[in-house]
Amino acid sequence: MKTEGGSREAKRRAGERAAEEIDDGDVVGLGTGSTAAHAIRAIGRAVDDGLTVRGIPTSFQSRQLALEVGIPLSCLDAVDGIDIAIDGADQIADDPDASGFGALVKGGGGAQTREKLVDSAADRFVVVADPSKLSETLEQSVPLEVLPDAHALVADEIRRIGGEPTLRDATHKDGPVVTDNGNLLLDCAFGEIDAPDELATRLSSVPGVVEHGLFVGMADAAYVGTDEGVEMREY
Numbered sequence: 001m002k003t004e005g006g007s008r009e010a011k012r013r014a015g016e017r018a019a020e021e022i023d024d025g026d027v028v029g030l031g032t033g034s035t036a037a038h039a040i041r042a043i044g045r046a047v048d049d050g051l052t053v054r055g056i057p058t059s060f061q062s063r064q065l066a067l068e069v070g071i072p073l074s075c076l077d078a079v080d081g082i083d084i085a086i087d088g089a090d091q092i093a094d095d096p097d098a099s100g101f102g103a104l105v106k107g108g109g110g111a112q113t114r115e116k117l118v119d120s121a122a123d124r125f126v127v128v129a130d131p132s133k134l135s136e137t138l139e140q141s142v143p144l145e146v147l148p149d150a151h152a153l154v155a156d157e158i159r160r161i162g163g164e165p166t167l168r169d170a171t172h173k174d175g176p177v178v179t180d181n182g183n184l185l186l187d188c189a190f191g192e193i194d195a196p197d198e199l200a201t202r203l204s205s206v207p208g209v210v211e212h213g214l215f216v217g218m219a220d221a222a223y224v225g226t227d228e229g230v231e232m233r234e235y
């Protein structure tokens with residue numbers, strides 16, 4: 001599990017505010033990470049109070065938490081659509097004058113493949129974060145989920161296009177992190193990412209890459225919790 005940064009209160013405010021968007025009867029994408037967890041707990045409390053929803057988890061972690069707080073679950077192939085997804089981010093491009101405004105780096109917890117499936121299928125995708133995630137330009141390493149057999153080839157290709165790949169190591173076992181899907185993770189540093197859409201297209205074209213953590217043009221809004229309240233961005 002990655003270390004939790006940022007203020008817990010700010011994350012809680014963001015998660016709880018986003019959960020207020022949910023309507024009775026909604027199918028809800030349940031994001032992964034410490035900020036989305038606050039939204040999941042708030043949805044659980046609303047379910048206790050009578051709200052009817054079905055949750056679509058984006059990871060083992062979000063599934064376990066949803067079960068714990070009593071959210072009825074479903075899966076992608078059993079629903080007609082997803083009304084809203086609430087998910088965290090590792091970095092959010094926050095320059096309104098730049099073309100990548102609202103682009104995200106995700107996958108700090110290794111969940112970007114399922115997150116991208118669920119978040120992109122949602123009619124509305126809402127990001128929840130604390131202010132430490134905002135950055136004029138994306139510069140965080142981009143996590144790539146890769147087929148185990150392909151990790152060395154993918155790493156070579158990333159170096160060729162100017163990135164520095166690092167195989168993500170597990171903290172509580174010897175060897176690499178293995179994702180929920182049985183794959184490996186390469187964290188790829190590219191420095192400042194001036195054109196996230198171009199890099200996203202390039203990464204998607206590398207054989208062996210299952211999914212990358214650049215989410216470009218996907219988010220509809222972000223709730224950014226602060227120590228005083230919640231700021232909203234619309235994209």
Ligand SMILES: O=C[C@H](O)[C@H](O)[C@H](O)COP(=O)(O)O
Pocket residue numbers: 004005031032033034035036087088089090105106107108109110111112115
């Ligand atoms: O794989 C993990 C996800 O993309 C998370 O949503 C992301 O890492 C943000 O997590 P947190 O809210 O804990 O910072």
